[in-house]
Amino acid sequence: MLVKDIAGMIQNDSISIRLAVELDVHDIAEVAYRNSRNPWTEAGLLEELKYDFSLLIAAELNYSNKSSIIGFANLHITEPEAHLNEIAIEKQYRRMNIGSRLLYFCINESKVRGCEYITLEVRESNEEAIRFYKKNGFHILGKRKKIYTDPNDDAIIMRLEI
Ligand SMILES: CC(C)(COP(=O)(O)OP(=O)(O)OC[C@H]1O[C@@H](n2cnc3c(N)ncnc32)[C@H](O)[C@@H]1OP(=O)(O)O)[C@@H](O)C(=O)NCCC(=O)NCCS
Numbered sequence: 001m002l003v004k005d006i007a008g009m010i011q012n013d014s015i016s017i018r019l020a021v022e023l024d025v026h027d028i029a030e031v032a033y034r035n036s037r038n039p040w041t042e043a044g045l046l047e048e049l050k051y052d053f054s055l056l057i058a059a060e061l062n063y064s065n066k067s068s069i070i071g072f073a074n075l076h077i078t079e080p081e082a083h084l085n086e087i088a089i090e091k092q093y094r095r096m097n098i099g100s101r102l103l104y105f106c107i108n109e110s111k112v113r114g115c116e117y118i119t120l121e122v123r124e125s126n127e128e129a130i131r132f133y134k135k136n137g138f139h140i141l142g143k144r145k146k147i148y149t150d151p152n153d154d155a156i157i158m159r160l161e162i
Helices: 003-011 022-035 044-052 098-112 127-135
Strands: 014-017 056-064 066-078 080-087 117-123 140-150 153-161
Touching: 014 098, 022 044, 022 056, 022 066, 022 080, 044 056, 056 080, 056 098, 066 098, 080 098, 098 117, 117 127, 117 140, 127 153
Parallel strands: 080 117
Antiparallel strands: 014 056, 056 066, 066 080, 117 153, 140 153
């Protein structure tokens, strides 16, 4: 599919952001496998759906009576804190504001559920993601040394007051 076609579809607002259900888990695991550095497995995602404190959120592209999941996020709600565990968008759909729309959905759900702030940890080498979070209002709280392996990396801790 050509990028201009994708952009056209997105202008027509054919992206929906919604809470995921069990039927979505297989597709979300595939998005995670292709786009996350430490991907969730299908079994892990199914486990997440069982917990009341865990929200799995899908970004879905709807076109010609079809739909496909092109991004997801996972959030743990432990008021007053919400912790964003993962957010990922398929490569060909990046920088079209879909990640931000997914993030706003997470922020809104966190607010509605009584949270006052959102935290997250991101690899120091993941400059695109750090820029993405800063653009969306997160600030850097600090660093945890050598927390990631394969490859070794420090974690940047970020927070957004909501
Ligand atoms: C981080 C991620 C979810 C952003 O999704 P997205 O749909 O591209 O985000 P948006 O289009 O809403 O926002 C784009 C903004 O993010 C930043 N950004 C994203 N990718 C960037 C890149 N390759 N280079 C520089 N800045 C980038 C910029 O601020 C950009 O704004 P701009 O386009 O006006 O310059 C996506 O890059 C991704 O899935 N990455 C792989 C998974 C990942 O690392 N997740 C974070 C784990 S903690």
